[in-house]
Amino acid sequence: MISDVPVDITREDAREAAVRELATSIYPKESWWDRFLEGVRDWLSDLIDSASGVPGGWFSIILLVLVILGVALPVLSMARRASRARTGGGAGELLGGRARTAAEHRAVAEAHAAAGRWSEAIRERLRAIARTLEDRALLERLPGRTADELAAEAGRMLPGAAAALAEGARLFDDVTYGDLPGTAEGYRRMADLDDLVLQARPALSGAPG
Template sequence: MTPTPVPAAALGLYACGRLRAPAPRDVPATPDADQARRAAEEELAKPVYHQAAGLWERIWQWLVEHLDPRAAVPGAPAWLSVLIVVVLALALLTALVVLFARVTWARRVTRTGTALFEDDRDAAALTRAADAAAGQGDWTTAVVERFRAIVRMLDERGVIEDYPGMTAHEAALLAARPLGELAAQMDEAARLFDAVRYGRVVSAPAQDAWMREFADRVARAPLAPPVPTGQVPA
């Protein structure tokens, strides 16, 4: 069978098309680990990734420039500016110390409502403990134990009734009516007890001597009828 002849024009177009067809591009290979690391390092080295660090550096530079004590007071000599900064810093430190002391004091004051008694010793035992502490120069313990002895003595004489959790202030209120003219001194003794017990006042021999004398006066005083049990005067 004789093949069909191809026109010369078609052969020409086919040849031209093969000559003008673009050469195939090389397909890029997948980068290995080293190439990927270098690419990441080059990317991170660009300035855009260091803008945050530059911002913090500018802030730090501003603080250094504006907090320089030599230039803290505009128009003042460097030595005067430094002196003013030092004085203000010392004043601030003093204010903080005073504030801390007041907070500590307030915390101690809130503790003055704790129980007056820690055991069930009678008045005689508490008095002996106070005398022993005074003999050793422990005036804090002497004052505390002697006031407890006074309250326990009033309980033993039947004019007040102590109870678990009683405070020095409550004891003074209960004893106000039975003690009569000694009520004001009883209140003062209760305040001294709280101040010495909780460290607001450093006890001294004179305070123990005053508490001892007051205890003697209470022991000799004629006492009024007791307040009904469980009632605290307003």
């Protein structure tokens, strides 16, 4: 019976046989991401099981989640800012590339709106607002200023328009970084903000209210 066993198998034949064997369904493939998710699920399951039998355990879990969020959110915010910095001169930059006047930005915004390109129209209208604030000497010319920074700085100078400026910055971020489509209504709100900024009077330093 021993003579029936083949003895002329080469190393290459053995390797190919092993590869075919490992490729069969009894050896399921698992990516590193699957293993990571499984580890997280196991950790959470163990944490919940431990908390269920300990007085105040659920409070510890909530506290731990808050701590994790407190660390993760600033990291995500910094990553977002770094991503913005890498897009210098692109559509997401508030004021970059060739310098345009506020009137030129408005004209470009209106052209985009007429063509139904609402995201581009919204971005150009906020750029018109930024240039207006600079022309009125309410803001200094600062390359790389973000929409959020614009709203915060201008809101201190124009408290009556602060809420609308914050909303305009969120709208700019939504259509630029949030992959949300611009709309005619969004552009109308940005145009209303532009009119408001043109008419708003700055708060005098030291004046009541």
